[in-house]
Amino acid sequence: xxxxxxxxxxxxxxxxxxxxxxxxxxxxxxxxxxxxxxxxxxxxxxxxxxxxxxxxxxxxxxxxxxxxxxxxxxxxxxxxxxxxxxxxxxxxxxxxxxxxxxxxxxxxxxxxxxxxxxxxxxxxxxxxxxxxxxxxxxxxxxxxxxxxxxxxxxxxxxxxxxxxxxxxxxxxxxxxxxxxxxxxxxxxxxxxxxxxxxxxxxxxxxxxxxxxxxxxxxxxxxx
Amino acid sequence: xxxxxxxxxxxxxxxxxxxxxxxxxxxxxxxxxxxxxxxxxxxxxxxxxxxxxxxxxxxxxxxxxxxxxxxxxxxxxxxxxxxxxxxxxxxxxxxxxxxxxxxxxxxxxxxxxxxxxxxxxxxxxxxxxxxxxxxxxxxxxxxxxxxxxxxxxxxxxxxxxxxxxxxxxxxxxxxxxxxxxxxxxxxxxxxxxxxxxxxxxxxxxxxxxxxxxxxxxxxxxxxxxxxxxxxxxxxxxxxxxxxxxxxxxxxxxxxxxxxxxxxxxxxxxxxxxxxxxxxxxxxxxxxxxxxxxxxxxxxxxxxxxxxxxxxxxxxxxxxxxxxxxxxxxxxxxxxxxxxxxxxxxxxxxxxxxxxxxxxxxxxxxxxxxxxxxxxxxxxxxxxxxxx
Numbered sequence: 001x002x003x004x005x006x007x008x009x010x011x012x013x014x015x016x017x018x019x020x021x022x023x024x025x026x027x028x029x030x031x032x033x034x035x036x037x038x039x040x041x042x043x044x045x046x047x048x049x050x051x052x053x054x055x056x057x058x059x060x061x062x063x064x065x066x067x068x069x070x071x072x073x074x075x076x077x078x079x080x081x082x083x084x085x086x087x088x089x090x091x092x093x094x095x096x097x098x099x100x101x102x103x104x105x106x107x108x109x110x111x112x113x114x115x116x117x118x119x120x121x122x123x124x125x126x127x128x129x130x131x132x133x134x135x136x137x138x139x140x141x142x143x144x145x146x147x148x149x150x151x152x153x154x155x156x157x158x159x160x161x162x163x164x165x166x167x168x169x170x171x172x173x174x175x176x177x178x179x180x181x182x183x184x185x186x187x188x189x190x191x192x193x194x195x196x197x198x199x200x201x202x203x204x205x206x207x208x209x210x211x212x213x214x215x216x217x218x219x220x221x222x223x
Numbered sequence: 224x225x226x227x228x229x230x231x232x233x234x235x236x237x238x239x240x241x242x243x244x245x246x247x248x249x250x251x252x253x254x255x256x257x258x259x260x261x262x263x264x265x266x267x268x269x270x271x272x273x274x275x276x277x278x279x280x281x282x283x284x285x286x287x288x289x290x291x292x293x294x295x296x297x298x299x300x301x302x303x304x305x306x307x308x309x310x311x312x313x314x315x316x317x318x319x320x321x322x323x324x325x326x327x328x329x330x331x332x333x334x335x336x337x338x339x340x341x342x343x344x345x346x347x348x349x350x351x352x353x354x355x356x357x358x359x360x361x362x363x364x365x366x367x368x369x370x371x372x373x374x375x376x377x378x379x380x381x382x383x384x385x386x387x388x389x390x391x392x393x394x395x396x397x398x399x400x401x402x403x404x405x406x407x408x409x410x411x412x413x414x415x416x417x418x419x420x421x422x423x424x425x426x427x428x429x430x431x432x433x434x435x436x437x438x439x440x441x442x443x444x445x446x447x448x449x450x451x452x453x454x455x456x457x458x459x460x461x462x463x464x465x466x467x468x469x470x471x472x473x474x475x476x477x478x479x480x481x482x483x484x485x486x487x488x489x490x491x492x493x494x495x496x497x498x499x500x501x502x503x504x505x506x507x508x509x510x511x512x513x514x515x516x517x518x519x520x521x522x523x524x525x526x527x528x529x530x531x532x533x534x535x536x537x538x539x540x541x542x543x544x545x546x547x548x549x550x551x552x553x554x555x556x557x558x559x560x561x562x563x564x565x566x567x568x569x570x571x572x573x574x575x576x577x578x579x580x581x582x583x584x585x586x587x588x589x590x591x592x593x594x595x596x597x598x599x600x601x602x603x604x605x606x607x608x609x610x
Contacts, residue, residue, distance in 0.1 A: 071412065073333035073358055075247050085487070088472030088479055089402065101329055106544055107552030108248040127473050141326060147551070 012130040012165065015094050016213055024063040027051070028090055030083050031070055031098030031134065048096065050202035058210055067092065075103050076113055080120045087129065095129055096205070100136035104151040114154050121162050132165040132205060133158070165208055169201065224576050224583075227523030229508035234271045234526030237264040238533055242564050245359045245540035246547065250557040261460030261484060262497035265362060269421055270501060272366060273428025280377040289381075293374040300370035303530065304353075307363040310534045311350060314357055314541050315339055321545045330548070334358035334541070338410050345409035354408040360537060361415040368405075368418040369425050376426060384430055384437025395423040399480045399488060413487070420489040427498065449502050456499035460492075525568055528575040535571040539564050 015025060029048035048066045055064045067090050069082070076099045087095065097120075103113050117133075124131045135155050142148040152170055159166030225231070240255045241264045257263040279299070280292055287295065315336060322330040331340050334357040338346040349355030353364040379387040397403065398419035405414045433439035442449060463469065463484070475482035483490050512519040525532045543560040550556045 068411065071358070071410070072335050072337035074335075077247070078358075081486075084469075084472050085483065085485055088475075088483070102333065103248075105327070105329055105333070105548050106247050107547045109552065112248065123471070137329065139328065142329070 012094065012132075012209060012213070014128045014130045015209070018093050019059075019062065019213065023061060024065060025094060026065045026067065026090070026092045027094045027096060028067045028069060028083075028086060028092035029096045029098075030086060031074070031079055031096075047202045047205070050199050051096075051205055054202055054206040055209065058206060059213075070098070073102055075106050075108055076100070077108070077116045080116050083120060084123070087124070087127070092129060095124060095131045096134060097131060098134040100151045100155055104136060104142070104145070104148040107147055110150050110154050113151060114158065117155070117158055118162070121158065121164060125162070130164075132167065132208070134167045134201075134205070135169045138170045167201070167205055167208070224579055225527065227512065227520050229505075230271060230274060231523040231526030232508050232511070232519055233267060233504075233522075234275075234529050235522030235524065235532075236526075237268040237271065238525050238529060238536055239522065239565075239568065240264040241268065241362075241533070242536040242540050242568065243561065245537070246543040246557075246560060248547065248552050249543065249560065250552070250554050251561050257464065259461045259464055260457075260496070260500065261463050262493045262500065263486075265416065265486070266424055266489070266493065266497035267500070268362065269365070269369070270424050270428040270497065272369065273425035273430075274432040276373055276377070276425075276429045277432035280380075286381065289378060292377055296370060296373040296377065300367055300373070303363055303370055304367045306530055306534050307353070307360070307367060308351075310363070310537050311357060311360055313538050314360060317538065317541055317545065321548075325545075325549055327548070330545070333544070334360070335410065342409055349408050349410075352408070354406065355410060356407070356415065358415075359540065363533070364414070365416040365418050365421055369422060372418075372422065376429060380429070380433075380437075384433065384439075387426060388430060388438055391423050391426040395420055399490075400478050402480060402488070404487070415487060417488050424489060424494060424497065450505075453499035453502035456496055457503050460496035460499070521569060524572040524576070528572045531575045532568050532571050536564070536568055539567055 018025065027048065029051075048068050052064045052066045056062060067086075069086050071079075071082075074082075079097070079099065083095065083097065099117065121131055121133075133155060136148065136152060155166060156168075240257070243249060243251055243255050244257065244263065246252070252258075255264075276296075279295060280287060286292075314334065318330055318333055318336050319340070322328055331337055335355070336357055338355060339350070346355050353367065356364055376387060379390060398417065403419050404417040405419070407413055427438075430438040431442050434443060469484040470482055472479060472483050480488050481491055484492050486493065508519070543564065546560055547556055
């Protein structure tokens, strides 16, 4: 499926700028379950690990260092607090923040969710750290859930307002689920992507990152 | 059963607010004191746990012999460990049942539970070692570590309370300097509440509870001055919480953990604020009991049975989350959750004391299951059981 329907393109100014002068990019992957690698057959195959492989292959000579801080079942507010501490202690250039599913399940009020995410993104931007939001998971039952849809809308809106990269996992997973070809990409519980699904997701993030780098490199800055 | 008192009241208060705060997004969360307080009920709970340790180590008028003291405290640690195992298993089963019943697999990842289902082999070892903790089920593991260390704490206190204070401060400072914490496994990470730093507030509770010696005596001597000194800290902490202010972790100088408002490492700001809160509100129970006698009685009953109430509260807040998931958040659902919680916690306290009341009614003859208490008068033994 086309990348544009999964990842809304947006600039990664800080990572791009840093790649001009150095060869190492440090990535902090934080957020709920899939960061930890649920459904993948081993820890090394979770999406941040796969993302590292893809980016290092694509951007020859670049060293990608990924710090994995996923805890399953966290609401965004809890992650946001942890995120600030982890950023201070690990100094990443890019934060991959996976969020939304658990807030939707816990019925966290949308405006509270919006506040948490927006203020955290603002803080990251102020500190010249790029952020990629990784959206919520798809399951057939929650495709009709109002709260789920509201959290999804909030994320899309925030990403547009803040002009940041947003990986629309829901759409991607719905697509995978609809084609359901062999080999299956969704593991037994019908929710968590298996290794191939992770690979697919990591590839989409990598494509978006690489595309952004090139857009930036070959177009004169507009601001 | 002892009469309602200040320590039990505040313990009950901490338990009730922990129950509410562990249902994220609940409407009534905005009325708990953490909205106007930098520190929350966790600090209060651990401080009062340290305070209660004081009752366990000395029977009125005489210290407990060292060997019996160690047995008593280790026994206590085992009871708390068993409670942690029980509520963890209940929580895992509840999560699994909710996922099945509501056909909602995402529930399986709540509270760090996903590893239990996805990597059960390693995670079961981690659960038993306390190195894998479910979210919101992380206070009792801290308590187990503290109670395991309690014999050393109590015996060091007998040598010199000032020596204990110095040792505790040294460990606290080292842990903050080096960011030292116990690791989690198999999920890479660290304990949510770091025992190496949180021991300090536990030891402070234990030391301040001693009226006649060490820090406890000094604090009592300067109580009016300390109360005034506490006011600006309580106000500053209140404003920080109200305006959601916390120092930017990237802007604070090194060593960063000294200047951040971090809960995991119990940063000094949170510690000082919680002690200031205790200093300011110590003694206020008298007025609360006069103004709201049923509330004082209810909270004290929760506090007297704190372990049982805590366990039921933990499981209930998970039920509350599942309820909010299925029926949606909102004042209606949230009121039902809160009312059920208030009743269930009260019933837990009441049932826990039922046996004691029955026994009291039957007369003073000791039953075969309760050995004659030679050196433990009823009050202190009851306190020993309810820490």
